[in-house]
Amino acid sequence: MKKLCFFIGASFLSMVLHANNSGDYFSGFYLGGGLGLINFDTDQSMVFDPSKVATAYRYNLSASESDNHFLGTVYLGYGYQFNSPLYIAAEAIAEFAKPSFEWSNSNIYWRVKQNNAYGGRLKLGVVHNNWLVYGLGGWEMVRIKRNVSFISGGIYNSGTMLLQNVSSSDSQTIGQLGAGLDIAMNDHWAVQFQYAHNFYDDSNDGINHMLITFNNPKGNYHSDLNSNEGTIGLRYRFG
Numbered sequence: 001m002k003k004l005c006f007f008i009g010a011s012f013l014s015m016v017l018h019a020n021n022s023g024d025y026f027s028g029f030y031l032g033g034g035l036g037l038i039n040f041d042t043d044q045s046m047v048f049d050p051s052k053v054a055t056a057y058r059y060n061l062s063a064s065e066s067d068n069h070f071l072g073t074v075y076l077g078y079g080y081q082f083n084s085p086l087y088i089a090a091e092a093i094a095e096f097a098k099p100s101f102e103w104s105n106s107n108i109y110w111r112v113k114q115n116n117a118y119g120g121r122l123k124l125g126v127v128h129n130n131w132l133v134y135g136l137g138g139w140e141m142v143r144i145k146r147n148v149s150f151i152s153g154g155i156y157n158s159g160t161m162l163l164q165n166v167s168s169s170d171s172q173t174i175g176q177l178g179a180g181l182d183i184a185m186n187d188h189w190a191v192q193f194q195y196a197h198n199f200y201d202d203s204n205d206g207i208n209h210m211l212i213t214f215n216n217p218k219g220n221y222h223s224d225l226n227s228n229e230g231t232i233g234l235r236y237r238f239g
Contacts, residue, residue, distance in 0.1 A: 025184035026089075026132050026237065027081045032192060034233025038071040040099040041226050042112050046148075046207060048219035059155065059219070063110065065101045071229055072096040081127055087134065089123040095140065099227070107154030110147070112223065117142040121176060130184035136196065138176050145169045146203060146223055162210045166221050168203065175199040182235065192233045200225040 043064045048056035077091025100113040121138020148166040150156035156163045178196030185191065202224050206217025 028239045030237045032235030034073045034231035036231030038229040041066045043224040045222045069099040085126040109149040113145045115143040132182040164208045198227045
């Protein structure tokens with residue numbers, strides 16, 4: 001990430017100082033799309049309260065998973081190049097990917113799933129001839145579903161330890177930061193390379209006993225998510 005930031009900063013400074021624009025390839029309304037991969041990371045944990053659960057340490061558990069999934073994007077925006085190398089744009093974007101994680105052992109089954117995302121973002125960059133280098137930032141709305149099932153006969157669902165399954169589904173506004181490179185092939189078409197990191201809110205849910213309810217919750221289920229995505233695509237500039 002530090003190397004990427006250094007590259008973007010050095011490119012910005014170099015292009016501002018040595019601009020040699022032969023035309024405006026990037027101003028106006030545009031429509032585009034891309035294909036790529038999204039790397040989705042999840043950290044899940046359960047921590048029980050020793051004042052409510054005897055030998056609570058026996059039941060504490062954590063797991064981490066990481067996987068790649070295909071990603072498709074469609075976006076519509078408007079960009080403007082000032083009478084200088086400076087360029088700014090705003091766009092609406094839809095991202096089509098449904099990454100899902102499942103993890104289990106003899107005691108527990110975990111599942112985390114994300115639906116498609118929709119949002120908007122701003123781009124700020126510099127133009128040199130038919131090259132546009134930019135940083136991007138924005139937000140997206142996405143629904144996250146989490147399920148924790150305690151398997152019958154396992155340590156969480158037998159004897160005196162009879163825990164309720166945990167299930168949640170909520171919409172989140174996630175932040176997005178990244179960078180990109182557009183290379184114009186003519187007045188209308190450009191090839192686009194983009195990278196972005198997505199920032200999620202952590203989730204916490206209480207873990208309750210089905211029968212001994214007077215001092216619920218007995219523990220806490222914590223879910224932490226983040227993702228990185230990269231795409232290659234085409235954009236068409238109208239006009």
